[in-house]
Amino acid sequence: MHSGSSRSLAWLACGLGFLLPLTVVAQAAQEVVVQSGRIAQRAFDAPASVAVIDGTAVRDAGPQINLSEALASVPGVVALNRNNYAQDVQISIRGFGARAAFGLRGIRLITDGIPATTPDGQGQASTVSLTSAERIEVLSGPLAQLYGNASGGVIQTFTREAGHTPQADVSSTFGSFGLQRHDIQLSGRTGAVGLVADYSHFQTDGHRANSAAERKQFNSVLTADLQPGTRLKLVANVFDMPVALDPLGLTASQWQSDPQQAGKNALAHQTRKSVQQSQLGAVLEHQFSPDLQGQWRVYTGTRQNLQYQAGSNAALPQQGSWVGLDRDFSGMGAQLRGKQRDLPVGRLDWTAGFDMDQSAEQRQGGLTLAGEKSGAFNRNELNKASNRDAYAQLNWHLMDALGHSPFTLTSGWRHSDVRLQSRDDYLTDGQDGSGQVRYQASSPVLGLTWHAQDTLNVYANWGRGFETPTLAEAAYAVTGTGNSRSIRGLFNPDLLAARSRHLEAGFKWTPAPGSKVDAALFQITTDNEIVASLSDSGKTAYVNASRTSRQGAELTWQHAWSGQWRTLLSATWLQAQYDAAFTSTSKVGSTYTAKTIPAGNRLPGLPDQQLFASLQWAQQGASSKSRQGPMGWSSSLDWVARSALWASDMNDAASRAPGYGVINFKLRHRSAWGAHHVDTWMGVDNLMDRRYAGSVIVNQASQQYFEPGLPRQWMLGLKWSTPL
Template structure:
């Protein structure tokens, strides 16, 4: 398998960046302490260095230095195996895929699980939204790729977990004001306090952007809170609330290749005349209970619920548009019991056993629109529901001093159903389907010495159609609003071989080779008039390599490299044999160098004074926007430089950070993301030209 690096991006003039990025550090300090970082390795927490899987952790300081903290894609660029596109279109959310899973999503997220503070942000059918993640109050992000992700159930090609930070020891106020190119403004206000057995973090943020492209203005507001109550030394309760409001996000749509070359700032066909836009409101509450029964047994229970309202106006033709509205209710519960540091055959044995039950139901309606206003009667009304009932188990056994065994199993039942309440068109689009799967995983880690671990694991998974993929059926050259019960889940076999090496206290290198065989991959069948029908391809294959390397040169300088090469193609027994899966660049590289005048601090803390700077390079090879891989759907590769400079001040109890950032320093023209298999070949969403942000962050202990 060959992985030729793209000529447009990987030139010798950037060679110095590649050289300094061959080693890197993602934690602060004069030595790497990532061996001691605890991460979720499947359903069990263990040291990142010992985990028999590719687990990438991003700390809070890296999140805060990534930019205005609006888009999850800005900080995920450095995670190997993850492709994170910023559409610069807030009506459609960011576009994220993990080892190719989720690449075909036209809006929102799919193909992997998104979890915030233990509460799923992905519905049972596999659809999720990144916009409700509060990056301004995030303490860390963990990205799990590979077979162990299958222990999270349906559409678990990977798992992204976001954790809200803990409260300060004393009452603390924080604020942030950011201004940037294209009318960007961002504010954030946080308060945290720990008093006795109760701690609280409250975060309120606002965001507005005029937009680089015509008709791309957006506005958001968000509240994220976390209260922790230590009922006793053995019992802890976390109460979470997240409120998200997007009064409007105008949709500039995609551009054809000719349009993107002629004027990337323009809106797509009919976007302006139809006033395409989206309005979103979401409220969510959750609670997580943890109780330590004894030093070895711990239980955890969670419960959550919420509502989401969504109204979107779409562009169909110069004289007519359409609208789609949904009113969603979702809720779920989960429970698990975990045993830790128990003994089996005189060796350490950890295990977990639990269940998840989740539900999402939405009333969906639609009709015609004119100039962005509803006209006439509704022509679509249906109730769509998805639910899951799963049980799971996992065990980690230090079988020998040099050998650990990991095994797990998840049994899943997924139900999708749609009730058609609009029968005036003479067709009943109601339908119901139930999918069941039992997915095992098995892995082993060889602890060769304190500085080197090798692991091998294998797992089976599945990915069901989403509700939005199931409610349409192809009939000849038309797409009808009929439930497609003939769609079946994709079946996935995932094999991974990896290594983790710390040749010195300042250096760490992780590698992973993977091979993924998928039967019945769900792909686009036909897209007409804003409706898309899906079908099952017989087989696809993904195989590749991921490398992340980190090095601390001295107290003041650190570097990081993350590289991914993947070959994702349709199998031989399909009509698309040999074609590349759209939306997946064959190569991707992130390289960074960071400098601190006073030295990087231990833990997740700012330097109290002094200057800091970092220079990042993001490069991707070309990718395709359609299954046919023709020229009209080809986006060429690119490499972009981004820079950040920060000045830290300390005035008494107040800490102040002033920062300036410039992205796309060389003003490279590129495609930021693609819309897969768009019917009118409006595939392309342009990347931003050279753009800047500047801002001030303050922190005051009261």
């Protein structure tokens, strides 16, 4: 084992050592309700690994710019900040999603009940409005498979609801490297109608050359109680990123010599991205009776994405390329939730529903000269993805002779029908790259929870899931043989969907007042894992590997030592590896070389161990409301540690990112001036100024794997809240 891995394992052992001496004192579980699969229930009773990050924790985690800030404390989640706003953060859950070169893969993202992931499994975390978030839920394990294609895990975000008193919140954050974030949020309620509207503006000069970015974001939620038991929610959000310069990745030697430099040709080719996205959705809930509720949703949106990429043609050093995506997306769904209370065998909670989603995007591309478009298109096609899914879940609370429910049986099923198709509108090259493919899969789930005590639940789950290739992964195919081969813009219908089998066992325990322990063991095997076959000049073709496995353990411990002092510890151990050898191809100059990826190699982008430890202090004690921070002074000292990880399937020395640990410190003060509240805070991230790789670009063709983490950086923030 590498020394970085050994140190991380020692950290995990130390954390477990702190946990063992706790005494057992009965305490009722907190009444936090979450989406456990497709049924809402108390987080303590949920037969799955469900993490909840409330609004206060979201705000205390950082400047509320990247989703990775809030997810750092969630076990099983690897949230790597690229510090590259042209590519978004890199998030994986239990090893799913790590191969993504940009955006999200293998994870379902849902905002206020509206899918933010397209039917083929692509998503963008940057569109989540953290400044107005009330809570974030993360679901992993077998129950996540009830969300369909690419559900290695599910991240749901919820915008806060308006209070009864109209209020304005104005905040500003300033930090190192020209960081600025300004936000204004208005909320209020008139009769049965409530509104939250939030606008934020973010910009940074960037730590590295060619890494400046600007983002503008609007998020609003209107709720209307149309009649007793009937509620309508309208969700509207706009995301505008007029520019995000792309510094690209660095080779190991470049990273060690100067982590602030841009990658090869980034400056010469002016690599950058711009994005505009708007979305409108509606969710209607109706209570037919105390035991039957219906929910309907519909949404639509558009997204325009223009990216300028670096070229690698030594004979034409000023030549790069561009890709433009113009997407329309929409969907609808319905769900019934019910209860059967007086059955002889016990109480039943059930749900059944369907999801129908679709997206269509015009993909165009061409060449650039010194970072500007040059010449006509060399690619023009219409890509479509759609799904038609039905699902059901049943929680059966078995009764004993005394009327107690010592066991809960959970069962679920989802049938998915996913279609990918491409119409080639660029036929001047004499080759039609059109194609289509259809994937169908049924995902069953079965689990059992033993309610051993009021303070202890033990559960076990089994399930099956699947993950189709994304349109971006099916967009290229390898043609030719030997050194005459090339990657062409041809739809690849030969990619299979990856099929996975999930096993999970865990417990949830409240051993003492103010103390909570969640632990889980899991094993996942996947057939037909989707892997890179050949990368060249910014294009990657994919194939299926025969088999992979992911197994590991997760632990979360929260403890309140007093009214002022609290600790949080989360630890993850993960072994994600290829169980069978497969062949991929690399290109050096004009020569192609076949490489055998041996069985036992680790999946890239995933550390074997991860630890988050936090010591928190609040002068007047923690707040009981998620939208309120503690009054007076408060502070937190956080330690984030990860073991070494690989950036390529080969697990070679050039792709090894060393393990690291960074310390972050926050100091806050909240005061009241009559009805007004003023929050001030300062923070220092990477307090010890460690040099580390913040993330890696998996299987990058030129071995420009590394995206440097930020050095020591400071932040200052001010927020003023006042009734209107």
